Amino acid sequence: MSNRIVTPFGADATADEVSEGVDLTGTRAIVTGGASGIGIETSRTLARRGAVVTIAVRDISTGNKVAAEITAETGNSRIDVRRLELTDMSSVRTFVDEWDEPLDVLVNNAGVMAVPGLTIDGGGWERQFATNFLGHFALTTGLHHALARANGARVVSVSSSGHLFSPVVFGDINFRFRTYDPVQAYGQSKTAVVLFGVAASARWENDGITVNTLNPGAIATSLQRHVGGKLATPVELQKTPAQGASTSVLLATDPHLAGIGGRYFNDNQEASRVDRRPTDIAELVNSVASYALDPDAAERLWDIAARAVE
Template sequence: MQMLQHPIPSGFGPKTTAEEALGATDLSGKLAIVTGGYAGLGLETVRVLVKAGATVVIPARDVEKARAALDGMPRIEIGSLDLADPASIDAFARDFVASGRAVDLLINNAGVMATPLSHDARGYERQFATNHLGHFQLAGRLWPSLLKSGKARVIALSSGGHRFAGVDFDDPNYQRRAYDAWKAYGQAKTANALFAVGLDKRGQDRGVRAFSVHPGVIMTELTRYVSLEDMQAIGFRDAEGNLTPFLLDRMKTVEQGAATTIWCATSPQLDGMGGLYCEDCDVSPALPADSKELYGVSPWAIDPNDAERLWALSEELTGVSAPRRRSAPTMPG
């Protein structure tokens, strides 16, 4: 367990907005790539980055929807990418790397939650493939551009839902065990956090740091697969279908939900740090495995040994090889 996995404290909190987390930071001349940056938290993340002067590239599965949502924003570029389609990831990254530009911020924001069981063409479970493997491949293919920055940050959106499950290394794709949509979501969100641990280990002495983020409880398009019965079962809605006091006490606006992403991406308070799980614009406390607390990170989501196991598994499943020593110039496929 990482010794730095504890609050700084930052001086911010759960009600901090993305603009407040950014403060007076000037991002002129910086380039960010934000997956899913045309709806919900991703759209607010893009809005704040652009307002601070950044150029933002948005890889989109639905290009027309992205154009409509981002219409009128300056310094926006939209590309075609489907995180469940390896060929589209390779094509997007190949075109970007060929442009010769550096990536200063890579924000892995897109994702799906509690979907019905489905597998992609490779046989990989949808939540694991989209939320983790797609972003793993994207970061790998963009590695030369991240190195070019000299001071890049990679932000992986995880979730408090990582508490539902760790990574099942024997059957991550639900090919033999019974499917549970919430445990599959927990596995994917744990994988997002472990990805940040693994990437930071490989990039920290080369100017690439990584963090994972729990944005909080926000009602966005991410909940489109979650039924009323599911919401009731996890205590988010009562018998009449109303939001429960439990949820209302923890609910964030989209502006507040994007705050920790922006803080992790831009705050000088995190200079020299990495591989950390963050929430409410601060580093989260590390929790014991049997904790019932709803704030903090479970040990299986920051375990360095599990991060290495996941890295090896992800290389095998995607065909993207990680840098293994400082002299390695790229992440070749």
């Protein structure tokens, strides 16, 4: 990839380390799924840097508990908790309608992984596609006006190296004809997340909004509950939640990344583009599939998503 972005930070860096010296005082940030896993660490670091942080969660009580813990640790009391259910479009619309301020940072962090059986939501969409992609599509496009008001807003979406296991299968997104496979469904949803970054950055460039995506790495969190709570990644490539949140925070805060969008990062570096699925695990976690960066596929997906969330 030409002009591939390289930073001084590697896989071992934490969210605090990549944002050292950054002052977010006066900025507003939303973190979906900000009360669990790497979402907590993302919220904590943004709060530590002075941002007003809104934790968007399904469970308000858990969100309030996490917010109190973050305030106690960082001294930042400007932690807001709001309910958001990404698979419920009415919940997304309510969240959007109630947001009336400029928005500097949106971290689309919430997600589900490898749901064992085919589950179709009320809108007719496979659950992982609906949660990981469509819900965040509706949220982000709904908040476009708030992002545009911020003069340099950043959207950061959490994808996965799992996107290398499937492109978006436009002819059968919802597994009506092909046999449901939880890993392929997860991969398809995470490819969709990357494609959204490509399309949104192109569409919103003149609004000063950038959208980037990332692979956080292998972190043992509740996301793995459908695969026995275990990681297939070798121990030497696994991360702590603080390390897993680092690339999200880097993309949200690093001044050198201002104005850069439509890209995919891993271990705080821009990933290498590949035209085949890597067979080596180390290469796999550092790659991005060419189909996930295809602008034509990104536009096709945008049109489908826009109709789906109307």
